[in-house]
Amino acid sequence: MVTLGFNRYGKAEVRVVRVSRGTGPDGSDEIRDWNVSSSLSGDLAGSHLTGDNSHVLPTDTQKNTDYAFAKRLGAVEPEVYALALGRHFVQTQEPITRARMSVEEFGWRRLSGPHSFARDAGSVRTTTVIVDRELGTSIVSGIKDLTVLNTTNSEFWGFPRDEYTTMAETRDRMLATQVSAQWRFRPETAGEDTDFAAVYAQATEALLAAFAQTYSYSLQQSLYAMGERILADVPALCEVRLALPNKHHFLVDLQPFGLTNDNEVYYAADRPYGLIEGRVLADDAPDEGIAFS
Numbered sequence: 001m002v003t004l005g006f007n008r009y010g011k012a013e014v015r016v017v018r019v020s021r022g023t024g025p026d027g028s029d030e031i032r033d034w035n036v037s038s039s040l041s042g043d044l045a046g047s048h049l050t051g052d053n054s055h056v057l058p059t060d061t062q063k064n065t066d067y068a069f070a071k072r073l074g075a076v077e078p079e080v081y082a083l084a085l086g087r088h089f090v091q092t093q094e095p096i097t098r099a100r101m102s103v104e105e106f107g108w109r110r111l112s113g114p115h116s117f118a119r120d121a122g123s124v125r126t127t128t129v130i131v132d133r134e135l136g137t138s139i140v141s142g143i144k145d146l147t148v149l150n151t152t153n154s155e156f157w158g159f160p161r162d163e164y165t166t167m168a169e170t171r172d173r174m175l176a177t178q179v180s181a182q183w184r185f186r187p188e189t190a191g192e193d194t195d196f197a198a199v200y201a202q203a204t205e206a207l208l209a210a211f212a213q214t215y216s217y218s219l220q221q222s223l224y225a226m227g228e229r230i231l232a233d234v235p236a237l238c239e240v241r242l243a244l245p246n247k248h249h250f251l252v253d254l255q256p257f258g259l260t261n262d263n264e265v266y267y268a269a270d271r272p273y274g275l276i277e278g279r280v281l282a283d284d285a286p287d288e289g290i291a292f293s
């Protein structure tokens with residue numbers, strides 16, 4: 001015998017670009033560039049077990065709803081957009097008890113003139129909103145693909161050595177990583193009225209400041225410093241999860257060319273990479289519930 005376990009379905013990676021004409025500074029245009037994924041769950045066993053689609057709102061409809069809500073809501077914060085969509089699916093589809101909306105936002109930097117933008121290279125803003133009819137609403141936002149580097153103020157030594165250890169201890173190295181961070185909002189403070197743009201700016205700034213200002217003995221230590229600073233600076237948040245690939249920079253041996261290398265010329269390795277992951281929680285953080293499900 002087998003049984004059907006947890007399941008969900010939806011439309012992944014709907015590319016939605018919303019232009020809001022004349023609503024920016026000095027009558028300029030605003031733009032939101034999103035990659036939207038919806039995932040619905042609830043009373044859906046029939047579709048898996050007997051092919052009964054009477055509870056299955058088509059993923060094509062979900063995609064259309066994403067576009068329609070972009071029109072209706074305007075160039076709002078991605079969290080506000082995801083909240084509205086999540087509530088819509090749970091409120092209008094009886095069998096659907098939970099909606100998970102994920103939005104990746106690609107930033108566009110304003111150029112001179114009211115209609116011109118250049119796409120931000122690199123980092124992506126993220127949010128995942130889960131609306132559950134019984135368990136309530138959770139919001140986890142963050143940033144990914146944020147590559148940062150310190151040319152010094154990083155050491156790594158004092159680690160255990162065994163018969164397979166070849167790496168030398170270092171008192172001065174380059175430290176580089178590509179940050180993925182997710183921050184969980186306190187449920188009682190997160191809703192349509194939250195200043196999500198300010199939280200994003202403050203959390204990102206805190207993370208960058210902690211990375212730059214921490215004299216680091218390991219990427220683990222930098223990870224904790226980043227999470228700690230975000231929670232200290234942004235009271236609306238109660239937990240930060242970080243994934244930090246160690247983007248190794250190895251000194252090139254220039255001796256064959258009769259040259260010294262006093263921490264000046266590096267080989268940036270692509271793989272393998274160390275992967276440092278961790279969670280930092282406020283002492284009074286409520287249970288995570290379904291926030292990361």
Ligand SMILES: O=c1[nH]c(=O)c2[nH]c(=O)[nH]c2[nH]1
Pocket residue numbers: 156167217218219220246274
């Ligand atoms: O910051 C680091 N943490 C590690 O766990 C580790 N392991 C390693 O080989 N180099 C590093 N660097």
